[in-house]
Amino acid sequence: MGRGPGNGGAEWIRGAGRDADVVMSSRVRLARNVAGVPFPNAAKREDRRLVVDMVRAATAEARPAESTLWVDMNECPPLERSVLVERHLISKEHAKGAEPRAAVISGPEEWLSIMVNEEDHLRIQVMRSGLCLSEAFAQIDAVDDGLERRLTYSFSPRFGYLTACPTNVGTGMRVSVMLHLPALKITGEIDKVRRAAKGMNLAVRGFYGEGSDAVGDFYQLSNQTTLGKSERDLLDDFERRIVPEVIDYERHAREALMKKRRVVLEDKVQRAIGLLRHARMLGADEALQLLSHVRLGVSLGVLDGVDVTGVNQLILDTQPAHLQRVAGREMDQSERRVARATLVRERLAE
Amino acid sequence: MTCDTEGCPNEATVSETVIRGGKRVEKHLCEQCARKQGLVVQQHVPISELLSKFVVQQSGGAPKSAEKSAHCPACSLTWAQFRQNGVLGCAECYRAFESDLSPLIERAHEGGTHHVGKAPRRAGGAAAAQVVQTRLAAIRRELEQAVAAEQYERAARLRDELRKIGDAPRGGAEEN
Ligand SMILES: [Zn+2]
Ligand SMILES: [Zn+2]
Numbered sequence: 001m002g003r004g005p006g007n008g009g010a011e012w013i014r015g016a017g018r019d020a021d022v023v024m025s026s027r028v029r030l031a032r033n034v035a036g037v038p039f040p041n042a043a044k045r046e047d048r049r050l051v052v053d054m055v056r057a058a059t060a061e062a063r064p065a066e067s068t069l070w071v072d073m074n075e076c077p078p079l080e081r082s083v084l085v086e087r088h089l090i091s092k093e094h095a096k097g098a099e100p101r102a103a104v105i106s107g108p109e110e111w112l113s114i115m116v117n118e119e120d121h122l123r124i125q126v127m128r129s130g131l132c133l134s135e136a137f138a139q140i141d142a143v144d145d146g147l148e149r150r151l152t153y154s155f156s157p158r159f160g161y162l163t164a165c166p167t168n169v170g171t172g173m174r175v176s177v178m179l180h181l182p183a184l185k186i187t188g189e190i191d192k193v194r195r196a197a198k199g200m201n202l203a204v205r206g207f208y209g210e211g212s213d214a215v216g217d218f219y220q221l222s223n224q225t226t227l228g229k230s231e232r233d234l235l236d237d238f239e240r241r242i243v244p245e246v247i248d249y250e251r252h253a254r255e256a257l258m259k260k261r262r263v264v265l266e267d268k269v270q271r272a273i274g275l276l277r278h279a280r281m282l283g284a285d286e287a288l289q290l291l292s293h294v295r296l297g298v299s300l301g302v303l304d305g306v307d308v309t310g311v312n313q314l315i316l317d318t319q320p321a322h323l324q325r326v327a328g329r330e331m332d333q334s335e336r337r338v339a340r341a342t343l344v345r346e347r348l349a350e
Numbered sequence: 351m352t353c354d355t356e357g358c359p360n361e362a363t364v365s366e367t368v369i370r371g372g373k374r375v376e377k378h379l380c381e382q383c384a385r386k387q388g389l390v391v392q393q394h395v396p397i398s399e400l401l402s403k404f405v406v407q408q409s410g411g412a413p414k415s416a417e418k419s420a421h422c423p424a425c426s427l428t429w430a431q432f433r434q435n436g437v438l439g440c441a442e443c444y445r446a447f448e449s450d451l452s453p454l455i456e457r458a459h460e461g462g463t464h465h466v467g468k469a470p471r472r473a474g475g476a477a478a479a480q481v482v483q484t485r486l487a488a489i490r491r492e493l494e495q496a497v498a499a500e501q502y503e504r505a506a507r508l509r510d511e512l513r514k515i516g517d518a519p520r521g522g523a524e525e526n
Contacts, residue, residue: 035441038425042439119437141468148470154441157480158488159455160465162441166451167458169444171467201460227455228462 010087010127011109012178013316015308017130021299022247024178024218024312025127027088028136030144031163031172032122033154039164040117048100048117054151055116056102062146064114065106073101079330082321088127089113112143119164120172122147131247133175133239137231160227170227175238178207179246182217182296183253186268193219193246200242201225207288216288216315217296221246254300269297273306276344281337287318287344294348306348314347353380422446464488486515 012025033039034054037047056070073081073094081095087110090103094115106112115123124147126140154162161172168174184190197204207218221243223234257265272293276282282290295311297303316322318340324331327339353362360380421428424442429450432438444451456463464485469477489512496505 033441038440039438041435041437042425042427144468145471149472152472153470155470155477156441156444156465157469157477157484158464159444160467160469160481162444164437166438166455169455170459170462170465173467225459225462227459228464228466230467232467 009109009309009313010316011111012088012127012129013309013312014129015312017128017132019247020130020308022180022250023131023243024180025088025129026132026136027125027127027174027176027178028133028140029126029174029176030122030124030140030161031120031168031174032124032144032147032151032161033163034121035152035154037121040119040121041164043117045099051121052100052102052116055104055114055122055147058147058150059104059114061150062143064104064143064146065112067107068112069105069107071103071105073097073103079321079324083325086316086319086321089125090115091118091123094118111139114143120168131177131239131243133177133235133243137175137235141231167224168226171229171231171234173226173231173234174222175235176220176222177238177243179219179221179243179250180217180292180295181219181246181250182292183257184250185217186257186264187253189249189253190214190219193249197221202242215285216292218288218292254296258300258302265296265300266302268293269303273297273303273348277348277350278345279341281334282318282341282344283337284318284320284340287340288315291315291318305350310347314344317347318343351378353383354378355380355383358383420447420450482515486512489515 012027015024017023034051037043037051040048040051043051052072059068059070071084076084078095081090084090084103084105085092085095089105089110090113094101094103097117100117102116104112104114104116111126111128113125113127115125124140124143126136126143128136156162160170163169163172181190181193184193194204201224203220203222203224204214205220205222206214207216207220223238225234229237272290276287276290276294291311291314294303294306295308298306298308298311317326320336323336323339323343326343331339351362352358353360354377358380360382362378363381363384422439422443423446425439427439427443429447432443432447438444438447452463465481466485469481471478489508493505493508493512496502496508
């Protein structure tokens with residue numbers, strides 16, 4: 001170990017930044033395609049290779065971050081790919097393909113990643129800790145400008161940036177936040193949030209992204225409309241109106257728990273830390289749920305001796321690929337449960 | 351929840367928050383009543399689902415013969431293939447299938463039909479200017495239709511939009 005992603009602390013798990021008690025991380029993603037080359041799904045192998053080479057050259061010149069790591073998916077072993085997925089640097093789909101595919105990752109804080117030849121030629125992503133969308137957008141805008149000076153993007157005056165799926169066309173921009181909403185879950189109000197989000201044409205996903213359920217009270221909220229609204233409008237609407245409303249809602253639920261159902265709250269938090277400190281086997285979902293309650297307890301000051309950054313780090317380190325990488329070998333599910341419990345016990349020891 | 355319209359027994363599927371006199375008013379309507387009130391029914395659904403719904407709504411049976419045989423001249427993707435996978439083959443597909451794609455795109459993007467926002471900066475801002483021109487032309491077309499159909503509220507909104515876009519590039523024109 002030593003170099004490569006996954007050894008340092010990723011920026012987005014620092015647990016710092018604005019509203020970090022509720023907003024775990026902010027993410028902005030841009031979809032871009034190189035003009036004159038079919039989209040990855042329809043491109044020939046040579047074409048996909050060409051795109052990989054073009055992006056590699058463009059990144060080398062544009063230097064979008066202080067230091068970047070180039071990952072050729074063909075040369076990246078399956079376990080390493082899974083580590084990248086767990087760190088939210090590449091998608092599950094991107095990890096699967098064997099064809100010419102690559103990823104650019106900024107080191108050591110991993111605030112930037114670029115997937116090459118996922119659904120689109122480029123999927124640029126900036127991830128930050130806490131509610132930090134405007135800053136993330138400023139960063140990604142600059143990265144995009146740097147690349148655009150060296151690559152000609154597919155662009156139409158009517159539809160904007162052209163993407164493989166018409167649902168991404170226009171700005172090609174998706175903004176999302178990972179929200180920690182344990183109190184709304186406990187008070188049973190979470191469905192209202194889901195419905196309201198749906199009514200505003202927002203997507204609600206779980207911790208692991210597309211198609212995943214909300215495990216451990218983490219919800220990823222993102223825009224789905226990319227055409228007909230400017231980046232600025234989209235961002236402002238999301239960052240100044242929608243997200244603050246959900247944050248307020250969660251904080252009210254937390255206050256209500258503290259005032260009216262303090263025993264219920266403390267019971268959940270203490271049970272969680274007790275189990276985490278003593279269990280000998282822990283499943284992935286179980287660990288995430290317990291860590292969620294611990295995170296709530298820390299945020300509300302009813303639990304001492306643990307900090308949010310430590311909890312965030314554990315959320316990441318207890319995932320399957322991370323556990324196996326530390327162990328230096330493949331492990332089956334029951335071995336992982338033991339390894340997970342051991343790691344958690346060590347980190348949370350009093 | 352049932353529809354807000356008096357006497358309507360249908361389940362409300364469309365909700366809308368309107369700000370009236372500084373107050374938020376929530377409306378819950380069934381699809382038919384929403385249409386009658388001029389609300390466009392838009393839900394976000396995966397493009398594949400959107401496609402199947404769209405086809406049913408559009409045709410009430412046989413698909414247009416043109417779309418069956420249509421294919422993109424650049425990548426040879428057919429409309430049928432797109433309907434199956436939900437992804438296009440290349441940038442040229444947007445032109446080749448523009449008429450079939452437009453309504454789908456509009457539904458997927460809350461009524462958005464034209465790009466607003468960033469454009470590649472390399473061609474000295476030419477792309478950005480083109481974006482504005484294309485959008486202006488589309489709004490003017492829509493305005494004509496609105497006036498012809500005596501939809502005055504819509505027309506007023508479109509005029510406002512035109513003014514907003516038109517003002518920016520010709521900032522000093524009226525002062526001279
Ligand atoms: Zn009704
Ligand atoms: Zn094509």
